[in-house]
Amino acid sequence: MKLSKLLHDTGIKCEGTTDNRRDDPEISGICCDSRQVERGDLFLCLKGAKNDGGDFAEEAAVRGAAAVILRLADGKAPTAETAARLAGCLYGYPDRKLTLIGVTGTNGKTTTTWMVQRILQELGANCGLIGTVAYDAGERILSAERTTPQPDRLYRLLNEMTGKGLAACAMEVSSHGLALGRVDSLEFQYGAFTNLTEDHLDFHRTMEEYYQAKKHLFSLVKICGFINVDDPWGRRLYKELKGEGKRCRSVSLTDPDADIYGQIQSSSRQGSIVVIPRCGAKLPLALPGRFNCENGLMAWALAMAVTERKAADVLAKISGVPGRFEPVENRRGKTVIVDYAHTPDALERVLAAARPLLSEGGKLICVFGCGGDREKAKRPMMGRISGELADYTIITSDNPRTEDQKEIASQIETGMRQTAGAYEILHDRKEAIARALTLCGEKDMVIIAGKGHETTQTIGQQSYPFDDRKVAEELLKK
Secondary structure, eight states: OBHHHHHHHHTOOEEEEEESSSSSOBOOEEESOGGGOOTTEEEEOOBOSSOBGGGGHHHHHHTTOSEEEEEETTSOOOOHHHHHHHHHHHTTOGGGGSEEEEEESSSSHHHHHHHHHHHHHHTTOOEEEESSSEEEOSSOEEEOSSSSOOHHHHHHHHHHHHHTTOOEEEEEOOHHHHHTTTTTTOOEEEEEEOOOOSOOHHHHOSHHHHHHHHHGGGGSEEEEEEEETTSHHHHHHHHHHHHTTOOEEEEESSOTTSSEEOEEEEEETTEEEEEETTTTEEEEESSOSHHHHHHHHHHHHHHHHHHOSOOTGGGGGOOOOTTSSEEOOOSSOOEEEEEOOOSHHHHHHHHHHHGGGSOTTOOEEEEEOOOTTSOSTHHHHHHHHHHHHOSEEEEOOSOOBTSOHHHHHHHHHHHHTTSOOEEEEOSSHHHHHHHHHHHOOTTOEEEEESOTTOOEEEETTEEEEOOHHHHHHHHHHO
């Protein structure tokens, strides 16, 4: 598409458009990262928290960018919303050719979308996936650099999915993606809200701002939203959406009057069974814990809305999500679980789910840290939670980034001291995991929390290979 037509069709006016081809260049792609520019791309100089895209305009031109947008007509840098409008137009609005399912919330997004994708695939509807763990475009599975990609990459992925004949896409929608306008040009057929707990307040500043970012998803949903009303913020969201005349359905494990009500019939290390009284369906989940029952019920509700086919039996075939309550297999008979829990609520949920799975007389040992250069208020909260729910805690590093790890651990310890919980501090994460495995007896359980599926640890400005699962596996071989 010619640059002039692209700008005309989107109504975007620019102050400075530099082209390295004369006249009106042909645009074949949209790109916001100069390192990923391909020949024929339109490069947008987005201004981020740390970098100004204008500093990379020359690099983009050298790599073959057909044109560079430096500033919009109002003199401001182009935004993610600008990129979304341009990418949507250039790629022919691929989101409107898919059944796009957006899932937002603090916790549960990854597991819910993972389940939705696999249910739909089992029922014969090819479904893509965009989220924290990976981007599955049908024939290619790519590593995810962020939960909700920048619009340039997001639309390329959706375009690839439609090109491969996919019928649907389950997508995690982060509060950052919503607040920054990355998804503003998308049309979601269905949306889901899992829960809202303290996180990302270094970015959103207040819980109200965080909530409003999440709520924004439902202004983009065309058919129906599904809301977990067991969560207090979810109850508020459901009431507000109904009051605004938006179509939504309540989902609950506690309220028999909810639109979709499920009861936990059983839960063990092997999994759980949730029954749906109104239709008599049984949802056999291969995943243990109440939080996975919430995720499974939400995934079932979404899949039923999309396919209107029986999805219950499919859930039993779905194995765990990488880094979400994932067991570490070993021949030493030790029970070791790796989980991505990095917020107070997530840590509380994981430890609460683990407790009933312990053998009689067994101890619950928790290894966790908190990321640096991120919200500090949750550190003592997480220390208190582990002190109250675990029998023994080892405070360690997560991704300290540019912060002093000793200071991060000290802030966690502040919360730990409010409890009677036993603990120690080992700043080296591998050493901390090794210590936990040494303490773990045959009746005990170790929860290694915080990093889950991540395969690196960021210390200073550098990222080093580190996978909790592999580290634990290697230590258990010794």
